[in-house]
Amino acid sequence: MVMVVRIQEPNAWRDGVSIVSPLTGCLLKAMNSTRLYEHIERISNLVRTSVRKAGLIHGLQPVQTEALHYLSRCNHYSNTPVAVADYLGLTKGTVSQTLGVLVQDGFVKKTIDLKDRRVVHLQVTPRGEKVLNDLVPPQILTSGLENLPAAMNDQVGSLLELLLLALQQANGLKSFGTCKTCCHHRVQENGLRMCGLTQEMLAEADGEKICREHDSTAVAA
Ligand code: SF4
Numbered sequence: 001m002v003m004v005v006r007i008q009e010p011n012a013w014r015d016g017v018s019i020v021s022p023l024t025g026c027l028l029k030a031m032n033s034t035r036l037y038e039h040i041e042r043i044s045n046l047v048r049t050s051v052r053k054a055g056l057i058h059g060l061q062p063v064q065t066e067a068l069h070y071l072s073r074c075n076h077y078s079n080t081p082v083a084v085a086d087y088l089g090l091t092k093g094t095v096s097q098t099l100g101v102l103v104q105d106g107f108v109k110k111t112i113d114l115k116d117r118r119v120v121h122l123q124v125t126p127r128g129e130k131v132l133n134d135l136v137p138p139q140i141l142t143s144g145l146e147n148l149p150a151a152m153n154d155q156v157g158s159l160l161e162l163l164l165l166a167l168q169q170a171n172g173l174k175s176f177g178t179c180k181t182c183c184h185h186r187v188q189e190n191g192l193r194m195c196g197l198t199q200e201m202l203a204e205a206d207g208e209k210i211c212r213e214h215d216s217t218a219v220a221a
Pocket residue numbers: 075077177178179180182183184185186194195196197198210211212213214215
């Protein structure tokens with residue numbers, strides 16, 4: 001026989017209104033975080049396994065695929081080895097090895113910065129782009145999302161975006177957001193774009209790229 005025991009805190013209900021005590025609130029948050037962690041961990045694991053298998057066909061390890069994908073999405077302020085290390089949360093040594101393989105295999109090409117010859121920029125080659133098209137998004141994710149109603153698909157995306165933002169803000173992490181959502185992004189009367197931080201002009205396509213200097217919180221000057 002299963003016995004169900006209900007534990008009700010003395011101040012849980014008052015005048016028909018639920019009053020969640022601070023202790024209950026903390027416990028609920030902890031339970032939600034644990035549940036969320038378990039879901040995210042499982043999803044990450046399944047996605048990573050799928051990316052690993054597909055990447056191996058092209059001789060790529062998951063970290064190399066991640067670096068390649070980042071470089072395909074970032075702007076020209078963010079395509080340096082230091083920025084790749086920042087984004088992936090890896091050491092400079094690990095990133096250096098990862099990028100070395102990508103360059104050697106022709107997925108990425110190096111160029112020297114015109115203003116500062118100590119700075120190296122990394123660009124995805126047509127070969128790298130072709131491989132990325134095969135790997136991202138991974139098939140396991142696409143087929144899973146196809147099983148959800150279209151409206152829910154959008155909801156999942158928006159909620160995950162909110163969670164990512166909250167997590168980055170709560171922990172003081174760089175947002176690496178898209179340029180057009182940055183407080184420094186300016187669209188002039190003639191339609192041309194400019195970065196208020198560097199005072200340099202931006203191309204139309206830059207608006208959709210991610211940037212290591214992205215800031216959605218500071219008050220625009
Ligand atoms: S506007 Fe913001 S995101 Fe865009 S290039 Fe400038 S700092 Fe980066």
